Amino acid sequence: MILTYKRFINKDFQQEYKNNFIKDFIGTRNHFFCFSVREGIYSIITLLKLTGSDIVLMPAFCPQGLNMPFKNKRIKIITYKCNQFLEPDIKDITTLIKEFKPKVFILIHYFGVDYADDSLLKILRHNKIILIEDCVHGFMSTYENGEYLGSKGDISFYSFSKVLPVPDGALFILNNYDVSSNINISKKNFYNQIAFVLHLLYLKLKRVTINYNSQYLNIFEKLIYFFYYKFLCYNKSTTSISKYSNERLAFFNYQKIRNARIDNLKFYHNILGSSFINHKINKNSVLTGYPIISTNKKKIWGFLNKNNVEVLSYNKYWFFPEYFEKEKFKEEYFIYNNHFCLPLNENIKPDQINKIIDLLIKFNN
Numbered sequence: 001m002i003l004t005y006k007r008f009i010n011k012d013f014q015q016e017y018k019n020n021f022i023k024d025f026i027g028t029r030n031h032f033f034c035f036s037v038r039e040g041i042y043s044i045i046t047l048l049k050l051t052g053s054d055i056v057l058m059p060a061f062c063p064q065g066l067n068m069p070f071k072n073k074r075i076k077i078i079t080y081k082c083n084q085f086l087e088p089d090i091k092d093i094t095t096l097i098k099e100f101k102p103k104v105f106i107l108i109h110y111f112g113v114d115y116a117d118d119s120l121l122k123i124l125r126h127n128k129i130i131l132i133e134d135c136v137h138g139f140m141s142t143y144e145n146g147e148y149l150g151s152k153g154d155i156s157f158y159s160f161s162k163v164l165p166v167p168d169g170a171l172f173i174l175n176n177y178d179v180s181s182n183i184n185i186s187k188k189n190f191y192n193q194i195a196f197v198l199h200l201l202y203l204k205l206k207r208v209t210i211n212y213n214s215q216y217l218n219i220f221e222k223l224i225y226f227f228y229y230k231f232l233c234y235n236k237s238t239t240s241i242s243k244y245s246n247e248r249l250a251f252f253n254y255q256k257i258r259n260a261r262i263d264n265l266k267f268y269h270n271i272l273g274s275s276f277i278n279h280k281i282n283k284n285s286v287l288t289g290y291p292i293i294s295t296n297k298k299k300i301w302g303f304l305n306k307n308n309v310e311v312l313s314y315n316k317y318w319f320f321p322e323y324f325e326k327e328k329f330k331e332e333y334f335i336y337n338n339h340f341c342l343p344l345n346e347n348i349k350p351d352q353i354n355k356i357i358d359l360l361i362k363f364n365n
């Protein structure tokens, strides 16, 4: 049993009251907390006064929770290309900006890997396009210069439930907007309550996951997850983070978690660097999992799972839009089909990573 922990989370990481990390992280910036990212986006749509005549540029390889609020509000989405490292294709973006004059550009820091090419920022600024950074996988991650991920955008958002064992919680940072009058956060309603209870149940039942959102589930867990997503998607407004998550978030030892994840990333990278999605990895990234590419994904996945190693892949609740052209988006489509993430959270020790790597070597032989 390599990764079978019965505990909710390692006690070491919950010893002290560490709320200061989140306070320091936010600093003096405008911000709001809410239940989920998809709900928070409705407030952003209102804040930016987006209407059906506005265009949002976003990558083709995209989670439902990001795409859906814009679709529900009938805001037009145009998708841009990324390269084989999931970095935005500047040439494609320049052409799309000329043709569609978008109001908003969304950048996803996939897996928590930083993307910080200044030429993209210059183009967006020059064309007065609002930059929204999706840092859902990268709370606590940094750019190469040490600044926290999300400090370049006009708006950035983070999801706690994707990176910590809490059932809900998202944070929106508004670098260039005032939050006081425009964000309307209501109390949790019936649908949130059910989503909250289901996710909590899932977290309690699950042994250990790599980012607390593992998708290798038994039938019972699958059912929980199915209904969780049904209820999570129901609201078309922003509701508050639960008291439970708010309290738990105050107790994590973020510095320790961060350091453990950075060390684990380095450990993997020294051995598996060549199969990593992006070779130019910033070694201080705090990732949700160690993403690698293999055309043999299904078999490796099964093999690792048989040996009690849980892997994660972003394609279950991620999709390509209906009008997606396979030829145009072939790099992302390849990653969509062939990536998976190895566990690297703070519960995993170097000797366990060694065992995982040994398993991969055994598989290849």
Ligand SMILES: Cc1ncc(COP(=O)(O)O)c(C=O)c1O
Binding pocket: 035, 036, 037, 038, 039, 063, 064, 065, 066, 108, 134, 136, 137, 159, 170, 317
């Ligand atoms: C990169 C990314 N952005 C946004 C979302 C939506 O977040 P939430 O589930 O909190 O609505 C997700 C969820 O899968 C995601 O992975």
